[in-house]
Amino acid sequence: MPEKIKAEELAKKQRQVSVSEFFVRNRHLLGFDNPVRALLMTVKELVDNSLDACDEMRVLPEIVIELKQLSESRYIVTVEDNGPGIVKVQIPNVFGKLLYGSKFAKLSQTRGKQGLGVSVSVLYSQLTTGKAIKVISKISSKKPAHYYELKINTQKNEPEILKEKEMDWKKDHGTKVEIELEAKYQKGRQSVDEYVKQTAIVNPHVNITYITPTKEKIFYKRVVEELPREPREIKPHPYGIELGTLMQMLISTTANTLTGFLQNDFSRIGSTTAKEMYNLASLNGKSNPRKLDATSAEKLFNAMQKVKVIAPPTDCLSPIGETLLIKGLKNEIKADFYAATSRSPTVYRGFPYIIEAAVAYGGELGKEETTRLLRLANRVPLLYQQGACAITEATTDTNWKPYGLQQSGSNMPIGPAIILLHIASVWVPFTNEAKDAVAHYPEIIKEIKLALQDVGRQLGSYIRKTVKVKEQQERVGLFEKYIPELSSSLYNLTGVNKGKIEASLQKILKKSLKNLLENGEKAK
């Protein structure tokens, strides 16, 4: 009997799995694990892309979102923007290929990053409905619009074009995408409604028209006519890379000398710092970086971590700013008091980031309810996985009692308040691909706490003042009650006309009441 070798039998089954197949099976990793969430993710990916595109073109975004219900569990999501559009040849790739995009390795503050989001929506759509998606895109008033019907060939991770044509389209430039999918529309804190509302709050330069499945048309009007600062792309900082990345960079650099490589391919390395680095690594600054062996690369890496380098530039970040945070909140949430803070930029692992916080208090907000926390990253609302997020940890770890809210242990505070927390970074460290929660870097948690303490102090001072006013008002009320009695007593003692005494006491009271109310107003 010839020997049957098990390994040879097993080898026949081995094959490459395409990234599309992988994500079809593991789509829950990207947030597509149930029909409610799939609807939100699809809207989110489309809107995030539209806003990124408008930002890149420096145009004030006009976004139209429509949810159309076809049957109990079938919806069509349509998102239309006035962005730069997509050139014809790229349309199939952008929507019909996973891990295809322009923002992957780029160190800049964008909403999307991995070139995964929308194409996973397309996968989910064809998996649950078998339908193709429809795209119209136009890049200039002088060019025609292009219409595509697309699917993804999951075995090859390649787009499959079912229909393509030129067509007329009313606008000069922009993109409109229509995706049919199995979905469920719900109201509540993790709903599309909530996502759109929070998006409007932290993107106060955006006009959004949102048509709900019940054909209600909600218009979020921009509160500022200026675009946010353009987020610049930056080069990696020596403290933010890893040995393997450095080796990769050495191979693919266009610099001809080691010193040139260090100065051109990193931020914050000048000739002096470069010299310090290659000297410390006992390397020659004139050597060819592409020819460095593994041992030398490791020496260089270690030297780069030891030499003092100033922090990366932070003008690559585009924070919302205190004024616009308050404007955005005021527009959507009716409260008595608003405060915001935008901290100075700082750095984790070589990546710059900024923490911003805001708070709204009183008004229509529920008095005895748990304070709501709005978490945002690069102007995108995070609606799932609150418990797993560093923002949540920092919020519950903050002691809110001195700031006038109730709190038991390390729970969310209780009171008529909304807390908003925004992290803007060239690389937000998410805990998962669905980008629901920020990872627990101690330095980030510390920054978040400082921002929360800042708005907390403002809130506390407001609450103390209004509480003081309220108490004094109560005292005034009590005094008013006793005026007739007091007047009688004073008349008995002094013989002065009772009516006159009463009138003069009322006058004193009114004056102090006026002062009180004025102080109250100032506190707002």
Next chain:
Amino acid sequence: MPEKIKAEELAKKQRQVSVSEFFVRNRHLLGFDNPVRALLMTVKELVDNSLDACDEMRVLPEIVIELKQLSESRYIVTVEDNGPGIVKVQIPNVFGKLLYGSKFAKLSQTRGKQGLGVSVSVLYSQLTTGKAIKVISKISSKKPAHYYELKINTQKNEPEILKEKEMDWKKDHGTKVEIELEAKYQKGRQSVDEYVKQTAIVNPHVNITYITPTKEKIFYKRVVEELPREPREIKPHPYGIELGTLMQMLISTTANTLTGFLQNDFSRIGSTTAKEMYNLASLNGKSNPRKLDATSAEKLFNAMQKVKVIAPPTDCLSPIGETLLIKGLKNEIKADFYAATSRSPTVYRGFPYIIEAAVAYGGELGKEETTRLLRLANRVPLLYQQGACAITEATTDTNWKPYGLQQSGSNMPIGPAIILLHIASVWVPFTNEAKDAVAHYPEIIKEIKLALQDVGRQLGSYIRKTVKVKEQQERVGLFEKYIPELSSSLYNLTGVNKGKIEASLQKILKKSLKNLLENGEKAK
């Protein structure tokens, strides 16, 4: 000025990202987020693969794991097995290519699944150390062993061979892998030590030699000489697929008729059921399945969900079994009482699964500590993300008070116990790629609770009995104390010799004590 079209400028930056680049950036998604966890993940991926390979070859596994410390943060992990080995041409692909493997779409109970694990360890190794991994593999006593030094070209997701040669190797067949990486070795509940120990408990047919960084050699000897039942591969069940998957299957089927497709490509569809399905969908059973249009496919899909089909076969599962669960536990945990249950197989979304539970109580286990929960899936210990796991939810939701443990609210019970919970399935629904936690399917949680209640009842009955015995022993002790006094009184009353009375009372007591102790033994 010629119009500068933004879209054309943006198009230049668009490119395909390789799956390796994606996971280098997102390696935290696979559990490689810090040096402690990276060490565990690397050991785990290698050992899981070794055990799967030995199972496939039907050979009793002999695994050697060694951790060697090179410097404070640098380790070498070596894992050697006596599995079938890997054929020469496949060695580079298995270790140097992400998403490459034999188990991806296969519906069978295996530890690995996605062809990601080991290659991500390789990526992490080269990212943090710049070093290649070393592999020796041999597939037969009549063939030479092959030695490789490998890296991954991340931009292409292709293996890079640095060295390859034939060599002599002492064993007939097997694989040995050596990976150098930045790592940190720690003791504790999420350690390599713990992973190895739990692996030995739930794989009682395995010999493991584990050499720790301090050169301590721990040997886990198998407690059974038989291999577990071979997990069979099954076909998909009509209730477990989605429309998109069905459409894919229709395109790639080898059947020539619709009825043939239904009967051959699914489990539990015979000719009658097939007929019922295509009739309900108003389709012709003789039509070519590859030519079905989207509308017909959707009709077929809906019909398949409506027709009653018996549950999938469950002999594809390989549970540990009650006897071996207890043997495995006894071998590693010194307790007074052990109980186990292996439930009947059941089904979620067309996928068969089995829940097994075991409990150890008393002995060396801490009396006032929180009860430990060992979570396992397809015989692999889950050491991270306990809070996010359905097994944890089911355990804390179970009321342990009637079973003799303390518990406050929905917390983990308190008492000298260890609870072990194993889910075996052809498709375990993990919440993340690092495979740390089981997703919250209500039907799975219900099954877990039933298993816990079963071992809980056994535990409760043991505790009640031993508590009863203890109480009676206390009563006996008390009685013994009063014997001299009682004898005096009886002597006074009856005039019978005091010594005789005492002796006879002692005799009665001894007899009842004997009974008590015998009952106590039975309860164990």
